[in-house]
Amino acid sequence: MKKRINVVGAVLTRGKTILAAQRSSTMSLPGMWEFPGGKIELNETPEQALLRELEEELLCSAEIGEFIETTEHEYDFGIVILTTYYCSLIGDEPRLTEHSEIRWVDAAELDQLEWAPADIPAVERVMKDFQG
Numbered sequence: 769m770k771k772r773i774n775v776v777g778a779v780l781t782r783g784k785t786i787l788a789a790q791r792s793s794t795m796s797l798p799g800m801w802e803f804p805g806g807k808i809e810l811n812e813t814p815e816q817a818l819l820r821e822l823e824e825e826l827l828c829s830a831e832i833g834e835f836i837e838t839t840e841h842e843y844d845f846g847i848v849i850l851t852t853y854y855c856s857l858i859g860d861e862p863r864l865t866e867h868s869e870i871r872w873v874d875a876a877e878l879d880q881l882e883w884a885p886a887d888i889p890a891v892e893r894v895m896k897d898f899q900g
Contacts, residue, residue, distance in 0.1 A: 771846035776814045777803035777887065778822055778855040779836060779894055780862070785872040786894060788881055789825075792868040796845060801881040803852055803890065804862070804870070814851045822855075826862035826870070830855040836893055841886035852890040 780787035780803075789804045791797050806821040808814055815832050822830050833854040840849050862870055873881065875898035878891050 770842065772849060773846050774808040774814075774849050775806060775851070775886075776808055776818045776821065777805035777850055777852040777890065778818055778830060778832075779803050779852055779890065780830060780855050780857060781875075782857070782872060784875050784898060786875050786878060787862060788871050788873045788878070789867040790869040790871075791884065792866060795866070796843075797884050799868075799882070800884040802884045802887050804867070805852075808851075815853070818853060818855070822862075825866050827865060828860050828862045829858040831858055836890055839886060839889040843885070848886045850886045850890070852887075 788801045791800050791802060804822060804825055805818055806825065808817040818832055822828055833856065836852040836854060838849060838851040840847055864870055875895060878895050883891050
């Protein structure tokens with residue numbers, strides 16, 4: 769049986785733009801785009817994990833908003849269960865530490881990036897939410 773990996777992702781918004789992070793060559797799925805975040809540790813809520821991951825990965829703080837969705841995707845290395853939330857930045861701009869690039873992308877153009885498969889349902893939901 770494959771390992772189940774619980775992860776959390778931040779859909780950081782600024783106006784009609786969303787922060788996308790490109791996975792570096794040292795990460796699994798190199799070159800693919802994702803919502804920043806990471807693994808939920810033991811005894812951590814998804815929200816606590818998200819705040820910790822944003823501090824570690826992007827050296828920034830955020831306010832966690834509305835739950836978007838939880839999706840599952842099976843990869844070679846295991847099954848990723850991704851829970852996403854809308855977030856807004858507090859204070860400093862995100863800074864690059866692990867990813868090869870971070871970019872603010874117009875919500876209507878999110879589907880022009882090559883997203884990690886687990887992130888695609890959330891990308892579609894966010895694009896729909898921003899159409900209105």
